[in-house]
Amino acid sequence: MRVDPVEDVVVVDVKVRKRQVIYKSPAVLYYYGKVGRWPNRAQILAVNEQVKDLEKWKGIVDLWLMKGWSQGNVDGMLKRYHKSDAVAEKGFDDEYSRYYGHQEAAD
DSSP states (O other): OOOOTTTTOOOOOOOOOOOOOOOOOHHHHHHHHHHSSOOOHHHHHHHHHHOOOHHHHHHHHHHHHHTTOOTTOHHHHHHHHHHHHHHHHTTOOSHHHHHHSSOOOOO
16 A cells, blocks of 8 residues: 555635735834834824824924823824924914913913
């Protein structure tokens, strides 16, 4: 009796899930360096697409964390990032106003 090794092999079709590598911009890398965890896939794509001014993003992330707000709220950080553009157009010049979207009350 002869055994043919080819006939004795069972081939199982297994779908291998390939993990797509997502480009991580300097803004995402800065977030990771400060928070210590990666944003999720959708957040990485949003930050890559929306953040054009790295220094402004760094300011947003730093002040966000300094206030003790949720580290995982990347959406909130992006909203604040865009809101700071509108604030700059209104002529507010102090650092708090640029990043938080309003002018501090006069003392």
